Amino acid sequence: MSGAVVEAEGLGLTFATGDGPVHALKDVSLSIGKGEFVSFIGPSGCGKTTFLRCVAGLEAPTSGSLRVNGMSADNARRARAYGYVFQAAGLYPWRTIGGNIALPLEIMKYPAAERQRRVRETLALVDLAGFENKYPWQLSGGMQQRASIARALGFDADLLLMDEPFGALDEIVRDRLNEELLALWARTGKTMLFVTHSIPEAVYLSTRIVVMSPRPGRISDVIESPLPKERPLEIRDSSAFIEIAHRVREGLRAGMEAA
Numbered sequence: 001m002s003g004a005v006v007e008a009e010g011l012g013l014t015f016a017t018g019d020g021p022v023h024a025l026k027d028v029s030l031s032i033g034k035g036e037f038v039s040f041i042g043p044s045g046c047g048k049t050t051f052l053r054c055v056a057g058l059e060a061p062t063s064g065s066l067r068v069n070g071m072s073a074d075n076a077r078r079a080r081a082y083g084y085v086f087q088a089a090g091l092y093p094w095r096t097i098g099g100n101i102a103l104p105l106e107i108m109k110y111p112a113a114e115r116q117r118r119v120r121e122t123l124a125l126v127d128l129a130g131f132e133n134k135y136p137w138q139l140s141g142g143m144q145q146r147a148s149i150a151r152a153l154g155f156d157a158d159l160l161l162m163d164e165p166f167g168a169l170d171e172i173v174r175d176r177l178n179e180e181l182l183a184l185w186a187r188t189g190k191t192m193l194f195v196t197h198s199i200p201e202a203v204y205l206s207t208r209i210v211v212m213s214p215r216p217g218r219i220s221d222v223i224e225s226p227l228p229k230e231r232p233l234e235i236r237d238s239s240a241f242i243e244i245a246h247r248v249r250e251g252l253r254a255g256m257e258a259a
């Protein structure tokens with residue numbers, strides 16, 4: 001066994017639609033090791049969400065193979081191998097922030113005291129200590145997104161799947177959350193799969209950037225980041241950062257031209 005957290009080999013997914021087949025993914029091969037921070041970037045419709053949903057066992061590939069934590073994606077889903085964070089925070093408005101974070105733990109039948117402990121712990125991790133009894137509408141958009149990350153962290157999965165979690169936020173809030181997410185990643189050592197449309201966000205966060213292109217959705221470039229693990233926001237002005245951003249942009253352009 002390779003020990004990879006995610007191992008995709010020749011992965012393909014074709015949706016049968018009324019207008020004919022849609023090749024959402026074609027021949028995607030990628031191995032993601034423990035503790036990596038991998039971003040997926042590409043134009044709308046290139047299969048980023050579909051790939052994440054395959055890893056999550058929510059979509060069944062039509063060709064190739066996929067292992068998550070050494071098992072089928074379906075079994076990994078059953079074993080609750082991952083936390084999933086969506087673009088919209090998706091908190092239940094009638095539950096408090098603590099109640100929202102506790103919900104998956106209730107479903108998994110964690111005892112009340114353990115639920116309480118984990119709610120407190122994850123809220124502290126995302127810098128929301130003390131907000132347990134507030135309702136989602138009492139929090140800003142950025143705080144709600146942090147609460148949804150806390151919910152995904154609550155049951156200690158080693159793998160976090162994040163689909164454009166900060167896409168709807170303004171740039172200043174997004175910068176702050178990017179910094180916090182990096183700190184959280186450094187503290188927890190989790191494996192991150194992160195979908196984004198933003199080149200600076202992908203370059204700032206990732207140890208590896210997967211550039212995708214559409215029709216059919218496939219990988220057009222994989223970029224290893226030479227940036228150090230410690231990354232103050234100012235690193236975005238460094239020549240190393242600008243160079244990687246340039247390569248991502250070129251990869252996106254080449255992918256669009258080939259499509």
Ligand SMILES: Nc1ncnc2c1ncn2[C@@H]1O[C@H](COP(=O)(O)OP(=O)(O)OP(=O)(O)O)[C@@H](O)[C@H]1O
Nearest residue numbers: 015017022024043044045046047048049050051217
């Ligand atoms: N359930 C489905 N049935 C049919 N086609 C689908 C389905 N889900 C996705 N697709 C198609 O598959 C392709 C890839 O979609 P996907 O949502 O993975 O792209 P994406 O890169 O995440 O796009 P975006 O950046 O807009 O979120 C698109 O052409 C989409 O229309």
